[in-house]
Each structure stands twice: as C-alpha cells, then as structure tokens.
Amino acid sequence: MSAPRMIDLITRKKRGEEMTAAELAWMASEFTRGTIPDYQMAAWLMAVCWRGMTERETLWLTEALVASGRTLEWRDDKPVVDKHSTGGVGDKTSIVLVPLLASAGHIFVKMSGRGLGHTGGTIDKLESIPGYRVALSVEELRRQVERIGCALIAQTPDLVPADAALYALRDVTGTVDCMPLIASSVMSKKLAAGAHAIVLDVKYGAAAFMPTLEEAEALAAAMVRIGEGARRRVRALVTPMDEPLGRAVGNALEVREAIDTVTGSGPDDLRALVIELGAHLMVLSGSARHLEDARAALGILLDSGVAADHLEKLIAAQGGDPRVVTDPSRLPAASEIRIVAGEASGWVERVDARVIADAALTLRAGRLRKGDAIDPAAGVRLLARRGDEVRPGQPLAEIHAASTEMARQAELIVRRAFRIGEERPAVPESPVVVVGE
Ligand code: URA
Numbered sequence: 001m002s003a004p005r006m007i008d009l010i011t012r013k014k015r016g017e018e019m020t021a022a023e024l025a026w027m028a029s030e031f032t033r034g035t036i037p038d039y040q041m042a043a044w045l046m047a048v049c050w051r052g053m054t055e056r057e058t059l060w061l062t063e064a065l066v067a068s069g070r071t072l073e074w075r076d077d078k079p080v081v082d083k084h085s086t087g088g089v090g091d092k093t094s095i096v097l098v099p100l101l102a103s104a105g106h107i108f109v110k111m112s113g114r115g116l117g118h119t120g121g122t123i124d125k126l127e128s129i130p131g132y133r134v135a136l137s138v139e140e141l142r143r144q145v146e147r148i149g150c151a152l153i154a155q156t157p158d159l160v161p162a163d164a165a166l167y168a169l170r171d172v173t174g175t176v177d178c179m180p181l182i183a184s185s186v187m188s189k190k191l192a193a194g195a196h197a198i199v200l201d202v203k204y205g206a207a208a209f210m211p212t213l214e215e216a217e218a219l220a221a222a223m224v225r226i227g228e229g230a231r232r233r234v235r236a237l238v239t240p241m242d243e244p245l246g247r248a249v250g251n252a253l254e255v256r257e258a259i260d261t262v263t264g265s266g267p268d269d270l271r272a273l274v275i276e277l278g279a280h281l282m283v284l285s286g287s288a289r290h291l292e293d294a295r296a297a298l299g300i301l302l303d304s305g306v307a308a309d310h311l312e313k314l315i316a317a318q319g320g321d322p323r324v325v326t327d328p329s330r331l332p333a334a335s336e337i338r339i340v341a342g343e344a345s346g347w348v349e350r351v352d353a354r355v356i357a358d359a360a361l362t363l364r365a366g367r368l369r370k371g372d373a374i375d376p377a378a379g380v381r382l383l384a385r386r387g388d389e390v391r392p393g394q395p396l397a398e399i400h401a402a403s404t405e406m407a408r409q410a411e412l413i414v415r416r417a418f419r420i421g422e423e424r425p426a427v428p429e430s431p432v433v434v435v436g437e
Contacts (some may be wrong), residue, residue: 010047197286247267383397
C-alpha cells in the first residue's frame with residue numbers, strides 16, 4: 001500500500017467510514033514517531049467520538065497500539081494476573097491490589113495511566129511517593145518481577161507508546177469518553193503486559209466515562225471480546241461511580257489512603273472493592289476455587305501486614321522511599337489545609353464525585369492542559385459521606401491546597417458537591433454486574 005495521508009483518514013472517519021487494519025497500524029506507528037501532528041490526531045479522535053468504530057476496527061486499533069512497542073511474556077509456573085479500571089474519582093485500588101495479589105503468590109505487572117479528564121491516574125499518585133520511578137526498561141521490569149513478583153509502571157517508549165501519546169492528547173481534547181477509544185486503550189496495555197487472567201473494573205455513573213449501566217455493560221462486553229480474541233481469560237465487574245471511592249481525592253492523599261487500606265484499615269468501600277477484584281482474579285487465574293475462599297484469604301493478607309510488607313518491597317524496588325508505608329508523613333503535604341464546615345443539619349444524601357473532581361482540578365491535583373505540572377499534595381478529603389448525619393458547623397471536608405486563594409476557590413466547589421436532606425438516605429445498593437466468563 002502507498003502510505004496513507006492523515007488528512008484522508010480524518011475525512012473518511014468524519015464520514016463514518018471504516019479504517020483498515022493497515023491504516024490503523026500506520027497511524028499508530030507514525031503518531032508515535034512524531035510525524036503526525038497533534039492537531040491532525042486530535043481531529044481524527046474527535047471524528048471517532050462522533051462516528052464510532054466497528055468491532056473489528058476497535059480490535060485492529062488495539063492491535064496497532066500493542067504493536068507500537070514490545071510485548072511481555074512471563075513464566076507460567078505462577079498465575080499471571082492483571083486488572084484495569086476505566087477511571088474514577090478517588091480510585092486508588094491498584095496501589096493496594098498489586099502488592100496484595102503478589103503477596104498471595106501471583107505475578108502482577110500493572111501498566112497504569114496518568115489522570116485522564118476529571119479522573120485521577122495511578123501513575124500521578126505513585127509519583128507523589130518520593131523517588132518512585134514509574135518508567136522501567138523491559139530488562140529492569142523482568143528483574144524486578146523475578147525478585148518480587150510485581151511492578152506498577154507507566155507505559156514506556158518500549159511498552160504501548162502509541163497509547164501513552166494518544167492518552168495524553170485525549171485528556172486535553174475532550175475525546176476521553178468514547179467507547180472504542182477506551183476499549184482499545186485499556187486492552188492494549190493489558191495485552192502487552194502479558195497476563196493470562198484479567199479483571200476489568202468498568203465504572204458507570206455520574207463521575208464515570210460511561211454514565212449509564214447499559215453503556216458500561218456494552219464497554220465491558222467489547223473489552224472482554226478483545227481479550228478473549230487474544231486468548232486471555234477476561235472478566236469485567238461493572239461498578240458504580242457516583243461518589244468518590246474512599247475519602248481521599250488527590251495524589252498523595254490517595255496514596256496515604258491506599259497505605260491505610262493495605263495495612264488493614266482504610267475505608268470500607270475501598271477495601272471491599274479491592275477484595276472483590278482480587279477474589280475474581282484468584283478464581284479466574286485458578287489460584288482459588290471459590291470467591292468466598294479467595295475473599296477470606298485476601299482479608300487475612302491485608303490484616304496481617306503481609307500485603308503491606310509487599311507494598312514496601314514494591315516501592316523500594318522502584319526507587320521510592322518505602323518508609324512511607326510506616327510513616328506516611330513522608331509524603332508531600334499541603335501548606336494550606338482548610339476545613340469546609342456544614343451549614344445545614346440533616347443527612348448527607350449525596351457527595352457528587354464529579355464536583356469533587358472539579359475541586360481537585362482547581363487545586364491542580366490534575367491537568368487542564370497537556371504537560372501541566374500537578375501538585376502532588378493537593379486534593380480533598382471527605383470528612384462526611386453519604387448516609388452521615390451532620391449539624392451546622394460540622395466539618396464536611398478538608399481541602400489541601402498550595403495557597404489560601406486556591407483553597408477558597410475549591411471550598412466554593414466542594415460545598416456544591418454535598419446534598420444535605422432531611423431524611424436518612426437508603427443504603428445504596430452497590431450492584432456489581434459481572435460480564436465475561
Ligand atoms: N483507562 C485507560 O487506560 N484508558 C482509557 O481510555 C480510559 C481509562
């Protein structure tokens with residue numbers, strides 16, 4: 001084939017036409033090499049958001065992303081597992097789950113992303129740990145996995161570089177919440193990392209990229225099909241994302257909460273999700289027969305300090321200061337902490353995760369433009385959550401900011417996130433829909 005021209009691919013996608021596998025492979029490789037400018041790539045991404053992709057086109061895009069770098073293979077004398085979330089607010093699950101499963105004898109190489117849109121990213125969170133290196137060479141990665149069984153890394157020039165480049169561009173061009181782009185982005189990282197058993201946490205709700213359960217189920221099914229096509233065992237849990245997961249939103253604050261959870265305390269919702277995802281991974285990878293047994297085993301590893309020891313090993317192996325696990329005061333801390341006190345009495349009916357994410361962005365806990373620096377210490381900690389009874393003057397949230405002015409602006413936003421009613425809200429059902437085997 002003669003080399004395609006990007007302008008033609010944009011025009012064809014704008015008309016809703018299907019690209020070929022060869023065209024997508026060319027595009028991913030040229031964008032990674034830097035020969036397609038961001039403005040053309042952004043135009044193509046926006047056309048995909050409007051016109052969609054066929055199922056096979058999504059698969060070809062996934063394959064093109066994988067082929068932009070190297071792929072990993074692991075010894076099969078241990079179960080090799082992986083997990084990915086489609087993005088939420090306060091979602092620090094991986095920082096707990098990776099050392100937890102490694103401490104239970106699994107190989108777990110997790111390639112994560114940076115913050116995307118209003119959602120936080122595990123890589124930004126990990127970088128708040130002094131010294132932690134998210135970019136490892138493939139050789140370093142192999143040596144580390146041989147030694148401690150796990151790694152928590154970003155894409156590198158070696159591993160799915162095309163996704164890293166597209167991901168950063170999507171973040172700032174309004175092209176995140178698009179099913180084929182999410183499916184190919186997530187699955188390219190999972191296929192390249194070489195796991196045999198993959199559990200996906202597909203979020204739905206006000207602060208998820210898929211607002212409705214139906215859309216999230218469709219995304220889950222699309223990703224499961226891509227994984228099965230590549231002969232991996234894949235299962236998706238579809239979980240709600242209307243309120244922040246846990247209490248902390250913001251990079252160092254979330255690492256602190258992940259440390260609490262890995263050491264056996266931490267908020268109930270985060271612990272429950274970690275255990276649920278981990279139990280499904282154990283059953284899917286054949287290391288447990290029943291979910292119930294797996295849940296119990298994982299709870300013991302959290303409560304006994306075994307998983308926490310493994311988190312220390314992971315942080316140390318990647319150049320970070322492992323002492324943060326026993327002394328989280330070594331994490332970056334904000335100079336300004338402002339308490340948001342409630343004005344009404346009643347019951348917290350809702351804490352809107354999307355609005356809390358906006359407050360965190362205002363504090364520079366995430367990016368508004370590609371390449372923006374983020375403040376690792378900034379964020380919001382919820383002191384009251386759905387179902388709590390509150391009185392005037394009672395602290396609802398804590399704002400961690402770099403300046404008084406930023407804290408003041410964030411306070412106005414955080415206030416909007418709280419809905420206080422006169423009646424105790426019903427305990428929300430947390431429906432977890434399982435898609436896949
Ligand atoms: N996570 C990813 O890795 N990619 C997306 O597009 C969304 C969430």
